[in-house]
Amino acid sequence: MSVVAPAIDANPLREGLEQERVPDASCLVIFGASGDLTQRKLIPALYSLAHDGLLPAGQTIVGYARPDYTDDAFRMAMREACDKFARVRPVDDAVWDNFAKGLFYVKGEFAEPDGILRLNAKLKECDQTRGTGGRRIYYLAVPPNFFPVIAELLGREKMVTDPEQGGPFTRVIIEKPFGHDLASAKELNKVAVTTFRERQVFRIDHYLGKETVQNLLVLRFANGIFEPFWNRQYIDHVQVTVAESIGVEKRGPYFETAGISRDIIQNHMLQLVSLIGMEPPVAFEADAVRDEKVKVLRALREFPRGHEIDAAVRGQYTDGSVLGEKAIAYRKEVNVDPHSNVETYAALKIFVDNWRWADVPFYIRAGKRLPKRVTDISIHFRPAPYPLFNKLTNVTMQPNVLAIRIQPDEGISLKFDSKVPGPTVRTAPVTMEFRYATSFGAEPPEAYERLLLETMLGDSTLFARRDEVETAWAWLDPLLNAWGADPRGPELYPAGTWGPEAADRLIERDGRKWRRP
């Protein structure tokens, strides 16, 4: 009997393993390797991937920044970061030792051609010693204004190759903010595509790396029962809340230029709205999924010209207390203008103008210094068409609510009415709950772990595409401009409350209420 050699594009020994997909070893360069993001998120996430056996032998990480580290000093600093921030602690020495062998450091300024040349030499050396085969991933953990400089130097030094041109892959990961408004986002994207092709660009929105956000797609499209109800015929309205209990902490300077709308609404929140609102994609593939998401963004109803601010509320926290602890006003925070009009809270009533969602309001709100940290989506269904039991009980029946908790205590619950045991027909709302922690126990991986792995595997489904980013800005810009021109500034709310009163009026004038998440 003749034996046929198996196809060698995938490793057949990985079939059925927990680590079914392991990427080809590459050099991952972190620009800004001495920064906060690298220490708190990136290196701990990479170590966790190594711990779980998801990194290939030979995976190499090269840090690039200004401080004077040797490779060993960099490894020590990164070990400390993992000791503090890795998901799986204590750090496993054997895994760490092997992981650290693939950690290197090159000192340099972003705009320094010699530095980039030194970096290139190091990368080529790693190709020889670690089998990385010219494959590159550049992670720009840097302030966005450095992106053009770095991209240009990489292009100039021929450090970008593409399999379509017969070379190994190069990918680039960029961090939010993707611009400040439509014009700057377009500018940034233009720079990106001069050096890279769109499919080489991975724009991180870490919300998309969260298990529960991905579960939105599974909930909607792996279950037959939800889709028939997922439309204007059955849904009365949708609420999305992204609440943080913390203030701006050390990020005052950044927040002063961004505000909650640029920091949360333009990206994370609109991603959530797209996932709730999208049509079923033809495949679970990068472009198929993102095509459907961007259609939702394109269908967002424009703010009424000249009355943009009527559909929205902005607020800013003043002195108060959160979870029993005193909290100072935004304007008293470090590096914040004492007369700042930047919004730390925003609530919007928005519409997705298409067949599925016509006239179904989406009430979305995001804020800092709210009573607790929670991200929550709730789908509020229309009431039963005929109130059969109200006459008997004098109690108003509660509409059904499907609540999807993104963080913390991730889970899904469905509220419905039930008969209270007894001889009379009395009803009461009850909830049916699914909780990740209860059903699946283990801590889910960090968003950055998933996103780094997906980049290494070259799958951009969980990353924002250029048109998504630009469409979101195009929609939000008029409101931001109107707010910028409005001398009244944001309405103040005491820290530790659910935002300004105007936000309550925004929803209550429609006969609805914010859900207490």
Place this chain on the structure above:
Amino acid sequence: MASAMTDIANADVRVDVNDIEKSLSELWRGQKDGDDAVTRAALWNVVAHTSTSEFHATASETLGRASASVPQRTIVVRSNPAAEAELSSWISANCHLIGDGKQVCSEEINLVAGGDRIHRVPPVVNALLIPDMPVAFWWLGDLPNEHEDYVELLLESADKLIVDSVHFDSPADLALVARIAEQTSTSPADLNWGRLEEWRAATASIFDPPDMRSRLSTIRRVRVIAGSSNHEFFGESIESLLYASWLSAQAGHNVESSGAVEGVAGTIDYTFERRYQSNDVGAISLVEISFEDGAVASIARDRERGVLVANVDGSVTVQSVTRTLNQRLDELIVRQLKRSEGDKVLRRVLPIALKLAKRVG
């Protein structure tokens, strides 16, 4: 209610066999809606079948621990046709803190049957399964070759049959599992196969680099060394056997019924060696894979550091380090329960293992 549950947690309450379900719901009555300090949860029905009190205790303790990761309705059966006729039952709850003072509880039902009463076990167990929830059947000890009707009835509703082939005393047991895989809708799961996961991952890591993948078809020799006790017991060699069968299956080798293995490059020489070891009997400690060009890949357990280290001499491929997994019984069971789907690879491997079994003493 939290306190009521805590009271029952891990304490046994004797109940009448006919009232088990009612007694369980009494456990929960009184917990007010919205009072979420205690949650009853189940992702699986897990039925453990034992024949001795020793195995019964192991099953109860193991599944109690496993329920922290995979909440389940646990049913532990001890059934012994040679014992005095009896049928008794008790219930308890396995509660685990999940933070914020919240607890998740899994229900545990114990059934003890002796003499001719064992025939009541299958219908009682079937009636106790939570509907619409998958059923895993964990058979502790050697597989039965008698009381066929009884076993068949018990397994009728099983989606997964979990065995531990380290206890198998002959290839006939392996054949029985292979037959179940082939002829029924029950997926077999073998804890011994689970122990191999780290060896599979470490071996796979050798072939991850694109230029190493083509080497799979140039394997000429495979040497597997495992721990052995002083007495020759078939179960001890199964881990090595499954490993070799897996490598052959995935590399596309052809295994003859005589146990001879042919690859693209010709005959592949498999050798199974045993080295005396007082613990971890049957566990692989070293694998060497030799290629046509003379290069040798080796995977060795570094017990102290808790890793498997894979190396290929004469290649740029850097050393790969695979963390070894916790091999406690409950962890092995949890890993099986975390996969709801059947294991295609194991199904492929079992018939090959039966052929290769002819090569081990």
